Amino acid sequence: MSDRLIELLKVKADGYKIINTTTRAHEFFFIKHKLDMNRYKDVEHTLLTVYKKDKEGKYLGSTTREIHPYLKNEELEMIIDQMVYSAQFVKNPYYELVKPEDKNISDQLKVDPLEVAKDIIMTIQATKETPITNINSYEVFVNEKIINIKNSLGVDVTYHTLDSQAEIIVNAKLDDQEIEIYRNYTFGTCDKEYLSQQLHNTLQIGIDRSKAVPTNNLKQFRVVFTDHNAIKLLNYFIDMTNVSSIYMKISDYQKGETIAEFTGNDRIGLSAKAKLFNSSKNHLYDEDGNLLCDRELISDGVGVDYWGNQQFSQYVGKSKASNFKNFVFAGGSFDQLELKRSPYLKAVEFSDFQCDSATGNFAGEIRLAYYFDGDKEIPVTGGSISGNIRQLQKQMRLAKDLKQIDNYLIPEYVVLDDVVVSGIN
Amino acid sequence: MKVKYSDYLELMDDKIESLRFLLDQHFEYTSILATDVSGSSYRVASRQKSISDYQFSERGFVVRVYQNGLYSEYSFNHFDVDDINGLALNIVDKLKKQLDMIKENSFVILTTPMINEEERQLFVEREVEKLPDEQGIDQIVNFLTNISDHGIKADKRIIECQAAVNMVHVNKAYFSKQKHLRQSYMFSEANIVALAKNDSDIKMAYKGYSGAIGAEIMDQMQNDVETVVKEAIALFDASPVEPGEYQVICTPEVAGLIAHEAFGHGVEMDMFVKERSLAKHYMGKQVASELVDMHDGALCAENTSSYSFDDEGVIANDTTIIDKGILVSGICDLLSALRLQHQPTGNGKRQSFERKAYTRMTNTIFSAKNDKLDDMVASIKFGYLLDGMQSGMEDPKNWGIQCILAKGHEIKDGKLTGKIIAPVIMTGYVPDLLKSIDMVGGEVAVFGSGYCGKGYKEYVKAADGGPYLRAKARLG
Known part of the structure; x- marks a missing residue:
C-alpha cells in the first residue's frame, strides 16, 4: 500500500510523514505459576501525517491519522483529501521537516522473542519464594518491532527494536497481615541476573511491609526517594529542558544559565542518550526521522542544550531536533555515611506517586517507607508525603552511585528536605 | 440521529464468520471480536493546535480459542479476504508454536471450563x-x-x-x-x-x-x-492542609472518584480469582453506612462506557454492588465467572483488540437519597468541601484509599469561608470512609472524561459519579 499512498500524497499534499510499525508479540499470563492464557499479536500500524502550507508560507498545518491495511484507492484518496482539508485549519507557525542524513543506518534483530519470553518466565519461576512472601501472578510481554519512517523530503529509514515487560504481583503474609507489592519491569531482552536480583529485592520488601508500623506525623522532614519514585522527581529536569516546555512557557530553562539556586553540594547533571544497555527504548531514529546522537543537557546545574521534536526545536531555534528516550543523570556527593548522620524517611512504595512537571507538585500515599531514627531503619506504612520540587530542589542531595532502571541511569537515591510527611500515628 | 454501523465491519461480516468456522475445526471453542473505533481529537491552545485521530482508534480482530482447558488469543489487523484459509492456518501455526514451548517447558495450565453460550443475535x-x-x-x-x-x-x-x-x-x-x-x-x-x-x-x-x-x-x-x-x-492563595481527620463534603465528582478508585477496583472479580481482593471475604457484610447504595454497569448511566455488549460478547448489565451498605456483588468478566462459578456481568473489557480482556468498571455510581447541599454545609463546624479530581489509585488487597483532589473549600461554623486548601490527598481505609457517610444528596452527576488503568496499563474508558456526600476523611 505504501507506494500507492505516496503517489497520492505527492499530488495532494505539501508534505507528508509516514511511520509504519509492524509488531509481533508473545504474551503469557500466569496466576500463581499456572498459565491463565497465552497470546500472539501480529499487527501493522501506518500513521500518516499530512502537511499543508498557507499561501504566504507563514504557517504549516498538519493532521495525523492511521491508515488501515487493505484500503482501496478510492478510500485512500478520500481520506487524504479530508486530511488536507483539515490541515488548513491547524495554523501552527511554519517549520521544516527532517531532511535525509548523508547515510542511513540500519540494524537487525539477533534474538528470538519467544526464547526471550521463555527466559523471563523461567527466571520468575525460579525465584526463591518463602512461607511469608511469594509471587501471586505475572504477565510477560515481548514485542519485536520493525519501524520505517518516510517523509516527503526523502527520509526513508528502517530499524528494529525489541522490548519486554514483566508485570509481577508479590504477596507477603505475616500473621494476619497480608499485603501485595506491584512491580512493572521493562527492559530489552531478558537479563536473568538483573531480573532475579530485582525479584529477590521485592520479596524482601514484602517481608518488611508485613512488619511495618504506622508512619508517625513527621510534619516537614527529610525524605529519600529511590527507583521509579526518584525517576518521577527527576523527570522534572528532563521535561524542563524539552523544547515544547520552553515554547509553551512552562519552563524558564536557558542554555548557559543556572537552573536553580542550589545551596547544597550537589548539582544536576543530565545527558540524553541514543542507546542505554538493554533499555526497552533503544531507537536509532526519533519519530520525525532524526538520527539520535548523544547530547549533554545540563552540566553542574547549568543549562547546556535542549532536546525535543522537530517542530518545537525549530520554534525555539537553539538546538538540533532529537526526541530522546534514554536519560542519564550524574551522581552527587551524598554517600551512605553522610546519609546516616540525620534521621530520614526512605519512601520505597507508594500506592501511586505523582510529580507534575508543570507545577512541580508531588504527592503519594505511603505503602512502605523506612524511618531511620539515627540508629536503625524501621519499616513504616500509611500516611502520605507531599511537596513541590520547584521549591525544594535548592537543597536536593544526590547519591554518589548510579543505578539503571530501564531507560534511566540515575543516582541510587534523591534526598529532599522539608517534605511534608502526614503520618497516621 | 442514528450512529450508523461501520461499513467496513458490514462488508467483513461473512468473512469473519468464515474464519471463525475454519478455526472451529481446530479448536473446541472459537470466538472473534472485530472492532472499528474511529474518532477525531481536536486540541487548541494559544501556541499549538492539532487535529488527529482519537488516540485509542483501532481497527482489528481478536480470536479467542479453547483447547484442553486453556484459552489462547491471537490479535491481528491484516485480514486478507482472498486467503482466509491461509489466515486460519497461520493463526493455528503461531499459537501451536507457543503451545509447543509451553509443553516443552512443562508449564502448568490453569484449567478452566469451556464457555457455554446461549444463542443470541443483536444489532444496535x-x-x-x-x-x-x-x-x-x-x-x-x-x-x-x-x-x-x-x-x-x-x-x-x-x-x-x-x-x-x-x-x-x-x-x-x-x-x-x-x-x-x-x-x-x-x-x-x-x-x-x-x-x-x-x-x-x-x-x-x-x-x-x-x-x-x-x-x-x-x-x-x-x-x-x-x-x-x-x-x-x-x-x-491556596494553603496546604493541616494533616488530620476532617468532616468533609464530597462533590459528585469526588464521590465518583471514591466509588471508582476506593471501592470499584476492589470488586473486580478477576482479583477474586487471584486472591488479590479483600472484598471477596466481605460478601454479604456491612462495608458502608446504610445510606449507601452503589451500582456498576454499562446500562446504569449514559456516558462514555455505555454499550450493549462487552468485549467477550456478554450482554450489558446494571449490577448492584452495595445495597443499604451491604456488599452484595462484584463485577465479573467471562473467564473469571467460569472460574468462580458466578454469572458474568458484562464487564469484560479490552484496551483494544490488541490486548487481553479483564474485569473492568463501566459506570460506577453512588445512588441518590434526599439530603440537600445547604444542609450539609450548615451541619459542619470545621471541615472542607472537596472538589476536583486529579488522580486516584486502587488498593484491592487492603482497601486503602489514595485520591489526589484539586482543592478543598474551608467550612467553618456552617459556612464556606472562601479559603482554599490545595492540593489535597485523601488517604485511609475504605470501609471507614464509607461507613462514615451520614448524608447523601438528591441528585447524581456522572463524569467520564478520564481513563481507567489496571495497575499502569490496560487503559479503558470508564465513568463514575454520585450525589454530594458528607463523610469523615483523612486529608494530607
Missing part, C-alpha cells in the same frame, strides 16, 4: 443529537479557538488555555457458534485547562465534560472558561 445503532460529520472542521476549530483566546485574555497571569474535544464512534461485532452481536455507538469527551503563572509558581485548573453524545458536547463548554481561569488564579 444508538442515537445522538448531532453527528460530528455534520459540524464543519472549521466550526469546531473556531469554537475551541474562541475558548482558548478568551481564557488567555481573561487574566494576564494565564500563560496557556487549552480547549480540547474528542468525538468517538465505536463499532464492535462478536462472533461465536451461538452468538452474532453488533453495536454502533458514540461517546464524546472534552476539557478546558488553564495554566496560570506568577513569579514563583504555576497552577493548573481543569474542567471535563463527557457523555454518550455527539458534537452536542460543545454546547456544554460554552460558558465555563472564565470559571476555569478564576479557579486557576485562586489556587495561588
Whole structure:
C-alpha cells in the first residue's frame, strides 16, 4: 500500500510523514505459576501525517491519522483529501521537516522473542519464594518491532527494536497481615541476573511491609526517594529542558544559565542518550526521522542544550531536533555515611506517586517507607508525603552511585528536605 | 440521529464468520471480536493546535480459542479476504508454536471450563443529537479557538488555555457458534485547562465534560472558561492542609472518584480469582453506612462506557454492588465467572483488540437519597468541601484509599469561608470512609472524561459519579 499512498500524497499534499510499525508479540499470563492464557499479536500500524502550507508560507498545518491495511484507492484518496482539508485549519507557525542524513543506518534483530519470553518466565519461576512472601501472578510481554519512517523530503529509514515487560504481583503474609507489592519491569531482552536480583529485592520488601508500623506525623522532614519514585522527581529536569516546555512557557530553562539556586553540594547533571544497555527504548531514529546522537543537557546545574521534536526545536531555534528516550543523570556527593548522620524517611512504595512537571507538585500515599531514627531503619506504612520540587530542589542531595532502571541511569537515591510527611500515628 | 454501523465491519461480516468456522475445526471453542473505533481529537491552545485521530482508534480482530482447558488469543489487523484459509492456518501455526514451548517447558495450565453460550443475535445503532460529520472542521476549530483566546485574555497571569474535544464512534461485532452481536455507538469527551503563572509558581485548573453524545458536547463548554481561569488564579492563595481527620463534603465528582478508585477496583472479580481482593471475604457484610447504595454497569448511566455488549460478547448489565451498605456483588468478566462459578456481568473489557480482556468498571455510581447541599454545609463546624479530581489509585488487597483532589473549600461554623486548601490527598481505609457517610444528596452527576488503568496499563474508558456526600476523611 505504501507506494500507492505516496503517489497520492505527492499530488495532494505539501508534505507528508509516514511511520509504519509492524509488531509481533508473545504474551503469557500466569496466576500463581499456572498459565491463565497465552497470546500472539501480529499487527501493522501506518500513521500518516499530512502537511499543508498557507499561501504566504507563514504557517504549516498538519493532521495525523492511521491508515488501515487493505484500503482501496478510492478510500485512500478520500481520506487524504479530508486530511488536507483539515490541515488548513491547524495554523501552527511554519517549520521544516527532517531532511535525509548523508547515510542511513540500519540494524537487525539477533534474538528470538519467544526464547526471550521463555527466559523471563523461567527466571520468575525460579525465584526463591518463602512461607511469608511469594509471587501471586505475572504477565510477560515481548514485542519485536520493525519501524520505517518516510517523509516527503526523502527520509526513508528502517530499524528494529525489541522490548519486554514483566508485570509481577508479590504477596507477603505475616500473621494476619497480608499485603501485595506491584512491580512493572521493562527492559530489552531478558537479563536473568538483573531480573532475579530485582525479584529477590521485592520479596524482601514484602517481608518488611508485613512488619511495618504506622508512619508517625513527621510534619516537614527529610525524605529519600529511590527507583521509579526518584525517576518521577527527576523527570522534572528532563521535561524542563524539552523544547515544547520552553515554547509553551512552562519552563524558564536557558542554555548557559543556572537552573536553580542550589545551596547544597550537589548539582544536576543530565545527558540524553541514543542507546542505554538493554533499555526497552533503544531507537536509532526519533519519530520525525532524526538520527539520535548523544547530547549533554545540563552540566553542574547549568543549562547546556535542549532536546525535543522537530517542530518545537525549530520554534525555539537553539538546538538540533532529537526526541530522546534514554536519560542519564550524574551522581552527587551524598554517600551512605553522610546519609546516616540525620534521621530520614526512605519512601520505597507508594500506592501511586505523582510529580507534575508543570507545577512541580508531588504527592503519594505511603505503602512502605523506612524511618531511620539515627540508629536503625524501621519499616513504616500509611500516611502520605507531599511537596513541590520547584521549591525544594535548592537543597536536593544526590547519591554518589548510579543505578539503571530501564531507560534511566540515575543516582541510587534523591534526598529532599522539608517534605511534608502526614503520618497516621 | 442514528450512529450508523461501520461499513467496513458490514462488508467483513461473512468473512469473519468464515474464519471463525475454519478455526472451529481446530479448536473446541472459537470466538472473534472485530472492532472499528474511529474518532477525531481536536486540541487548541494559544501556541499549538492539532487535529488527529482519537488516540485509542483501532481497527482489528481478536480470536479467542479453547483447547484442553486453556484459552489462547491471537490479535491481528491484516485480514486478507482472498486467503482466509491461509489466515486460519497461520493463526493455528503461531499459537501451536507457543503451545509447543509451553509443553516443552512443562508449564502448568490453569484449567478452566469451556464457555457455554446461549444463542443470541443483536444489532444496535444508538442515537445522538448531532453527528460530528455534520459540524464543519472549521466550526469546531473556531469554537475551541474562541475558548482558548478568551481564557488567555481573561487574566494576564494565564500563560496557556487549552480547549480540547474528542468525538468517538465505536463499532464492535462478536462472533461465536451461538452468538452474532453488533453495536454502533458514540461517546464524546472534552476539557478546558488553564495554566496560570506568577513569579514563583504555576497552577493548573481543569474542567471535563463527557457523555454518550455527539458534537452536542460543545454546547456544554460554552460558558465555563472564565470559571476555569478564576479557579486557576485562586489556587495561588491556596494553603496546604493541616494533616488530620476532617468532616468533609464530597462533590459528585469526588464521590465518583471514591466509588471508582476506593471501592470499584476492589470488586473486580478477576482479583477474586487471584486472591488479590479483600472484598471477596466481605460478601454479604456491612462495608458502608446504610445510606449507601452503589451500582456498576454499562446500562446504569449514559456516558462514555455505555454499550450493549462487552468485549467477550456478554450482554450489558446494571449490577448492584452495595445495597443499604451491604456488599452484595462484584463485577465479573467471562473467564473469571467460569472460574468462580458466578454469572458474568458484562464487564469484560479490552484496551483494544490488541490486548487481553479483564474485569473492568463501566459506570460506577453512588445512588441518590434526599439530603440537600445547604444542609450539609450548615451541619459542619470545621471541615472542607472537596472538589476536583486529579488522580486516584486502587488498593484491592487492603482497601486503602489514595485520591489526589484539586482543592478543598474551608467550612467553618456552617459556612464556606472562601479559603482554599490545595492540593489535597485523601488517604485511609475504605470501609471507614464509607461507613462514615451520614448524608447523601438528591441528585447524581456522572463524569467520564478520564481513563481507567489496571495497575499502569490496560487503559479503558470508564465513568463514575454520585450525589454530594458528607463523610469523615483523612486529608494530607
